[in-house]
Amino acid sequence: MTDISAKINQIDEIVTSFDESKFEYLLDEIQGNILKSHGRNHAIHLFLKFTCDEVTAKQWISNFTHKYVTSALAQAEETKLYRQNKDVPGKIFANFFLTQAGYVYLGYENDLFPEGKSFQKGMKHPDIQKELGDDVNQWEQGFKNEIHALVLLASDKITGPRSKEAKLLERKNQNLLRKQPALLTYKAEKIKQQLNGIAEIVHEEIGYVLRNSGTGAETEHFGFRDGVSQPLFFKRDIDKEREHSDFSKWDPRAPLSLVLHKDPLGKKGESYGSFLVYRKLEQNVKAWEEDIKNLAEKLKGSEPADPDLAGAYTMGRFHDGTPVVLQKTPSHKEPEENNFNYIDDLQGFKCPFQSHARKVNPRGDIEKLIPSGASLEKEKMNRIVRRGINYGHLPSEKPEKDAGLLFMCFQANLENQFNLMQNKWVKNSNFVKEKTGTDVVIGVEKRDEQGKDVKETYKWPTKWGESEQTEVDFVHWVTMKGGEYFFAPSMSFLKSFAPDPCCDIVFRGVPKEEIQAAHNMISELRNYQQRNWSIGLNGDTLQPDKFLAFFNQRNLSFKFYLLNQFPLGDSSAYDENIAKLNQYIEDIRNQEIEASEYKIAELEEYRELDWSILSKTDTFKPDRFVSFFGERELPFKFVVDSGNILLNDESSYEENIRTLKHYISSLNQ
Structure with missing residues (x-):
């Protein structure tokens, strides 16, 4: 290995x-x-x-x-x-x-x-x-x-x-x-x-x-x-x-x-x-957009205000992902440009040092701008793997609170990755140059000790790519609302406290009938146990018996017990086989409940979207719903509305959902 x-x-x-x-x-x-x-x-x-x-x-x-x-x-x-x-x-x-x-x-x-x-x-x-x-x-x-x-x-x-x-x-x-x-x-x-x-x-x-x-x-x-x-x-x-x-x-x-x-x-x-x-990072969308407009107005000079460029200065990229260091307008091309660094902008005339993307991923700035700074390869080992997701009100609602990003990131070392990034880069006003300011997006908390919004004065390129700079205040409109450090343990550790359930369930036919067949087999085993009869092989002919056949057909391990012509196994085989069948029944039940729950969810969402449940309405061939119900011998109500033909109505969704819920209840009995 x-x-x-x-x-x-x-x-x-x-x-x-x-x-x-x-x-x-x-x-x-x-x-x-x-x-x-x-x-x-x-x-x-x-x-x-x-x-x-x-x-x-x-x-x-x-x-x-x-x-x-x-x-x-x-x-x-x-x-x-x-x-x-x-x-x-x-x-x-x-x-x-x-x-x-x-x-x-x-x-x-x-x-x-x-x-x-x-x-x-x-x-x-x-x-x-x-x-x-x-x-x-x-x-x-x-x-x-x-x-x-x-x-x-x-x-x-x-x-x-x-x-x-x-x-x-x-x-x-x-x-x-x-x-x-x-x-x-x-x-x-x-x-x-x-x-x-x-x-x-x-x-x-x-x-x-x-x-x-x-x-x-x-x-x-x-x-x-x-x-x-x-x-x-x-x-x-x-x-x-x-x-x-x-x-x-x-x-x-x-x-x-x-x-x-x-x-x-x-x-x-x-x-x-x-x-x-x-x-959890709360984002004040309304105030942010107002500050972007204000920044654009103060930078416009003799040209019209450009909120897109002002926003790109803060984030390091335009809305479509175009790096502001490469051009002063968005490209609107897919995929976004990622093959870039800041070697041609070491003065920050195109992408300000305080911009979010440059603060959290300097792309060689440390090596070029800090005496005895770390090499690019070492700097790249400070990166994190981001897995965030949004929460709260939609941006279109211009929320001032209760909306933003559930920020998540993975790394091998907290001290050398996220913590270093946050402490040495994001909130360090002198990274990578003196008096740069903190990360304009997430650099400091939203409010100071007196509860007032924190404003920072930054130097922005008056014109993209030129040396003239204009000082404009900007408020940090992202507030940290709470969080924690976690570890994602290995699968073997997480699984080590309980045995694996059976995953390889093999049978043909109706699931409830299979459960009943397994129950019948358990009753037969108990009967044989009371009589101390052989199981697995017929005592006279040594041919496989019904128990062995039942287990083999389902890929279940079987314990023999034979005394007639030669000893094979012992009496504990009865209980072990019964336990195996009980687990088998439980596995079928769990698998069926799981599958039915998924199908209920699917039906609920088809109902919400007013989608037909039969098949594509141009073919009228049975779909997954029809086959799922049919395999379990459950009654099924069609819903088809192709514009040319109507088959039943939306009440059929609910009837099918009720049928599956009743089926789940019957499995639990």
């Missing part, structure tokens, strides 16, 4: 299951969303404080992981199917993260924690508050509580084959983004119920991905393209980037050591996790 520790520290392209299976054993140990974004448009974040004993908490963690947490390998396989336009099973994407307090609650000593003083202190600690420039008094109450764990749940609107169509509708009508998918709501409520007696949900956040209605590109509340210039780990992503970049000015590749940290509690040699920084 490849020496994974050495491989992780190589600055190299990492080949994954997107192309071949060389690193599947590593991806199977890492949670998804770390090396590549989960890609869902909607998310719910549940912040937990355990209230039960540590053993019960550990069992819940493992059961939750087995059922929901998505490994990087599973994510890669789902992405591959999606890329090939194949039907991807509708599933909830989930992550599970622990805080230092969470590890303590579960009974672990300090020497078993993931290394890092920031993680062990937590984001509320006075030292960390000072280092990051935070003010816990401005935090929401939920974040002030002790937090042990974070559950991230994510989903898209439709669980079936029309997911792409539903995403397009959301893109065109952003009001749809505020409404959570039925599947996500359904599962979140179910998980909350399961947490009763296990943990208190001390805080909850609901997120959604803002997208440009035309291009589909991710944006944030101030209207700028988001998620650009990420470190790339996968060969497929690197090859895609090479289609429009030769990496001559900026190489986006990153080693796995940028983001992966050895999990000291992992059960395998490939056990790695990652540190997660979570920060």
